[in-house]
Amino acid sequence: MNVLVLGAGQLARMMALAGAPLNINISAYDVNTDNIIHPLTQAQLGSGLAQALAAADVVTAEFEHIPLPILEECQQSGKFLPGAAAIKAGGDRRLEKALLESAGAASAAYRIIRSEADFNQAIAELGLPLVFKSALAGYDGKGQWRLKTADDAKQIWQQIAAFLAADTKQAIVAEQFIRFEREVSLVGARSSSGEIKVYPLTENHHVNGVLSVSLARPVTQALQLHAEKMFTAVANHLNYVGVLAIEFFEVQGSLLVNEIAPRVHNSGHWTQQGADCCQFTNHLRAVCGLPLGSTALIRPTLMINILGEDVVPSSILTLPALGLHWYGKTKRAGRKMGHINLSANSNAELKALFAKLIDQLPASAFPELEQMLQRI
Amino acid sequence: MNVLVLGAGQLARMMALAGAPLNINISAYDVNTDNIIHPLTQAQLGSGLAQALAAADVVTAEFEHIPLPILEECQQSGKFLPGAAAIKAGGDRRLEKALLESAGAASAAYRIIRSEADFNQAIAELGLPLVFKSALAGYDGKGQWRLKTADDAKQIWQQIAAFLAADTKQAIVAEQFIRFEREVSLVGARSSSGEIKVYPLTENHHVNGVLSVSLARPVTQALQLHAEKMFTAVANHLNYVGVLAIEFFEVQGSLLVNEIAPRVHNSGHWTQQGADCCQFTNHLRAVCGLPLGSTALIRPTLMINILGEDVVPSSILTLPALGLHWYGKTKRAGRKMGHINLSANSNAELKALFAKLIDQLPASAFPELEQMLQRI
The missing domain is CATH 3.30.1490.20 (ATP-grasp fold, A domain)
Structure with a gap:
């Protein structure tokens, strides 16, 4: 199976890594350069959207800010999942707000x-x-x-x-303006047969508007069901196929949608290590017409973004259940360069491990981690 | 970091998948064709061992039956880990037996x-x-x-x-001839600083001399320590760096070495899903001079080889914690085409899942799984 991804960044790269074991080959179309590349090796495979579409069995996207003519051409191929309407809704707040109203999902x-x-x-x-x-x-x-x-x-x-x-x-x-207590997100998948599976709600901590830490652990059942209900409404309304992420504000035990991302999402990277089947695999399973995998949490897991740094102390690799994921990118200030996943058998153990990790990371490059530590 | 693998099969491919998140780029030297290829995309990157060695920071191997002149040339590069002596010992039963005697590891x-x-x-x-x-x-x-x-x-x-x-x-x-009760293997890693970490003993079930199923679950501490002692003796004797596998016969609660494999090993594929850090990542960490990752078992996991088949019922993907790993190979009778990893929270749950899986797999292509089921 050949899957074309619109966008050639880390999400396409991680799809390539998840796709290989399923014999799903990923190529990436860079909407800026018009080149078709292999998202892992960066080898150029061709150029032009027409060529890219012709070679693909399925087309999907790793981001939502895609020029409309490209979206239209993909839609006309009949291979595009989750499809132009979903991508547009993720890329235009007016459409997003209208979608949330139609689906009956609460937002500001x-x-x-x-x-x-x-x-x-x-x-x-x-x-x-x-x-x-x-x-x-x-x-x-x-x-x-x-x-x-x-x-x-x-x-x-x-x-x-x-x-x-x-x-x-x-x-x-x-x-x-919502005076929220927490930002949480729900990442889940909807298959072509309409089956929906969602991961546990993830708690997110942003610094200057950019995701810094996501934390996945057993959550309150009522809150999870509340989020899942809105997820289902939005996904069904779009006849969505693939992984979808919804970011929420938590306000006094209730949830308001902040925004949706019609794609695999940074706040779902922990699933590579903390869930039965990761978001990249589940996205590919969905768009390729395969059954979804279990989204169950294996054990408490957190993810820390590496921003603007291309090296971390290798001593962190001595921590148990620590996965380091670089994206193979050139260093640039603030750029998402990689992430760290950290798992443990209990919240207490995760907190202790996180504290050890924080001790080894340079505070200048990883600000405010101490704050997050207090919340675990 | 650029790592060259001697051999271009599924083990090099899985090293490429494990290496990418560490920004470790894998190329593979096919000793039969003299070509340098990317083990995932199969793209030809060049040809000739000299070119391959020049571009590599580290050289390692995915198999032990390598012509001696190639081993010598790799050894002379000063980049070869675990090195020619270890590979030769794995490829020649005379050297292997002498090694085991020297290291004081019991064998027939x-x-x-x-x-x-x-x-x-x-x-x-x-x-x-x-x-x-x-x-x-x-x-x-x-x-x-x-x-x-x-x-x-x-x-x-x-x-x-x-x-x-x-x-x-x-x-x-x-x-x-050893009248053994079980075949087990110990997969572990030794770092360049001499640190050793081993996975739990894995129970292996062969059909016609080919591995069919590996089962990893909590093991008797005494048996684990016995195996670990021999592993340590052999690895230290070779000043080994990388992942090493030792296959044992279990006879009345004691272990005799059957053979060693100086590389990542089929009986360690379960670690992709059942261990904190998988054998491919740990091999790369070792040969690249990085700290080893935890080899702890997360939960009971088994691996089933897919031999000579290029398709399995997609319904198996509905089972929780099931990972399907294809190698992207052309179908040939008896060929190792892929494997399935299956995990559960307890032995009983794993047995129940395994029974469900067996029901969905064609018995002709997966013989004797029922026998293994009785042993869980």
């Missing part, structure tokens, strides 16, 4: 902003504080503004107005 | 046979039954004869004589 109240009048109306109707997010291509905390007091409204509007003027395709989605 | 009494006089002397001194094994290139049950009664001696000698006449480099090692 919002307005779409194109003008100063819209901006002022949103403040009047939703109240402060508000978060303004770019509709397109905004992730990892980019293209976001917070408005806490009316005094700052003029200044924030000027920034937003400049942003909108620079790109006429853009819009802004204003959302009520 | 033996004689080296080059003539009919040697043959008759071995019978006189060791008694019957005897097993005659070719000194070179005999594995998976090939090049072996059993002599049970003196009546058959002439006939067996004629077969052996013809075998020796056809290849003047060959010799035969005669061994006392």
Whole structure:
């Protein structure tokens, strides 16, 4: 089976590693260069989307910010899963919000902003504080503004107005600011037959808007079922096939959807080590028409992103059940270069191991891990 | 880090999959074709051993039946681990027997046979039954004869004589036949600093001399320590670096070495799913000078070889904690095409899952699994 992935980053690379044991060959189409490459070796296999599509049995994506003409061409191939509608919904906050409403999945109240009048109306109707997010291509905390007091409204509007003027395709989605206690995400898969399997809710800790640590451990059954219900509604609404991630805010024991990612997700990397069948394998099983694998937690596991560093002390490899995953990328400030998975037989043991790991990692490159340690 | 593997089969392929997350790039030198290939994509990267060695930081091997000139050239590169002596000992039963004697590791009494006089002397001194094994290139049950009664001696000698006449480099090692209760193996790693970590003893079940099922579960501490002591003696004697496998016969609670394999081993494939750090990762960590990973058992796990088949019912993928590993090979009768790993939280649960799996596998392609089921 030949699977083409739109995007040639670490997610395509990890799909290649997960696909090989299933005799699923992964090639990656780089939407920026028009090249077809092998995501592990980086060898160029060809160029052009037409050639890439012709050679593929199935087409999927590792990211959602894909030019529309490419999405259309993939959709027309009849091989694209989860398909253009799902990818678009993940890449445009307006569509995402409409999807969540249609599926009945709770999320923060919002307005779409194109003008100063819209901006002022949103403040009047939703109240402060508000978060303004770019509709397109905004992730990892980019293209976001917070408005806490009316005094700052003029200044924030000027920034937003400049942003909108620079790109006429853009819009802004204003959302009520949610005072959440935790950020959690649910990663799961839906098969072509409509079967759904979800991993346990993962607790996420962001630093400057970028995921730093994800923690998977046994969760409250009620919260898990609440998340699973929304996941099922969204996935069924999209007739989704593949792995889907939904990020939630936890507020007083309830969940509000923050955003969806129609793909394997950073907060699911722990499944490589902590779950029966990892998210990459399950995504490929789903899009290739194979049965889904078990999403059960084997043991408490956490994942730590390695950002902007291409080396970690090799002494960390002496910790038991530690998996180090580099992405083979060139070092750049803030870039996702790899991750560390750490498992243990109990929360207490995981906390002790995490503390040992933190001692060995340079604090400058791994800020705020101590904070996360306190939460385990 | 660039690691060259002598041999381009499934073990090199699985090293490539395990190496990628450590940013260790694997290329494979096919000793038959002189080609350098990528063991996952099969893309040709070059040709000739000199080129292959020049591009490598470390050289290792996935099999032991390697022409001596190639071993010598690798040894001279100063990059070869576990090194020519270990590979030779694994590929020549005479050297293997001498090694075991030197290291004080118990194995069946033996004689080296080059003539009919040697043959008759071995019978006189060791008694019957005897097993005659070719000194070179005999594995998976090939090049072996059993002599049970003196009546058959002439006939067996004629077969052996013809075998020796056809290849003047060959010799035969005669061994006392061991009436063993179980075949077990110990897979472990020794690092460049002399650190040793071994996985739990694995119970192996062969069909027609070829491994069919390996079973890893908590083992008797005394037996484990006994095996570990011999492993340590052999590995230290060779100043071994990398993963080493030792196959044992279990006889009345004691262990006799059957043979050693100076490499990752089929009976260690279960570690991909059942151990903290798998044998492929640990081999690469060892030869690349990194600390070894934990070899602890996570939960009972068994591995089933897929021989001569390139398809299995996809319904087996519905079983929890089942990993299917194909090697991307062309189908050929009896060929090792892939394997299945199956894990569970207890022996009883594993037995129940195994029974379900057996029900779904064609008995013609997977003979004798029922027998193994009775032993769990």
